[in-house]
Amino acid sequence: MTTPPPLSPPSDWIMQQAQNWPDGARILDFAAGGGRHCCTLDHAFPGRFSFVAIDRDHAALAALKARCPQIEICQLDLEDTNIWGFADDGFDIVIVANYLYRPRLDDLFGLVRQGGYLAYETFATGNEAFGHPSNPDFLLQDGELAARLPDDFTILDYFHGRIDQPKPAIIQRLAAKRQPRNF
Numbered sequence: 001m002t003t004p005p006p007l008s009p010p011s012d013w014i015m016q017q018a019q020n021w022p023d024g025a026r027i028l029d030f031a032a033g034g035g036r037h038c039c040t041l042d043h044a045f046p047g048r049f050s051f052v053a054i055d056r057d058h059a060a061l062a063a064l065k066a067r068c069p070q071i072e073i074c075q076l077d078l079e080d081t082n083i084w085g086f087a088d089d090g091f092d093i094v095i096v097a098n099y100l101y102r103p104r105l106d107d108l109f110g111l112v113r114q115g116g117y118l119a120y121e122t123f124a125t126g127n128e129a130f131g132h133p134s135n136p137d138f139l140l141q142d143g144e145l146a147a148r149l150p151d152d153f154t155i156l157d158y159f160h161g162r163i164d165q166p167k168p169a170i171i172q173r174l175a176a177k178r179q180p181r182n183f
Contacts, residue, residue: 009166010040011097017119017157017175018045025092028111029053031078031099035064038071038095052091054078079104084111096120100138105148115180118153120145124160126170145174152179 029038032053054074061073090113128134142160157175
């Protein structure tokens with residue numbers, strides 16, 4: 001059996017956010033690719049969380065499953081207009097890294113259960129100076145994620161600017177918590 005290729009390192013910021021997440025949380029790694037976040041979190045916090053990793057790339061998900069067989073995987077085109085069947089119950093935490101598809105942002109935010117968390121980090125305007133991605137369709141405008149969040153989310157952390165590690169880029173980060181319903 002061949003060993004899957006090594007993963008890119010996870011986002012230090014997402015790893016820091018995980019310190020605040022509740023034990024027993026069900027986490028969705030959205031557009032997970034090879035699982036750099038869910039696999040690393042699973043190893044860093046053994047038994048603390050359960051994971052669902054979703055992506056359209058079958059080979060990446062197969063490599064993820066080889067690394068972390070306990071993680072549930074789901075292959076699906078995330079940009080399809082069909083209903084996301086994996087999302088019926090929602091998730092305690094939704095992680096998104098290096099992915100943006102604006103037409104489904106509202107649906108994505110809807111995946112976070114009441115009282116749950118969102119950790120979103122991707123490229124932003126200005127990244128053109130550093131190479132790929134440079135297409136504006138894949139670059140967030142300053143404040144865009146915060147402006148798109150439903151009213152029942154509280155922003156816990158926000159950043160839009162330059163990072164130098166793991167390589168120079170302009171990114172946007174948003175950590176938010178969905179408030180429980182008041183009855």
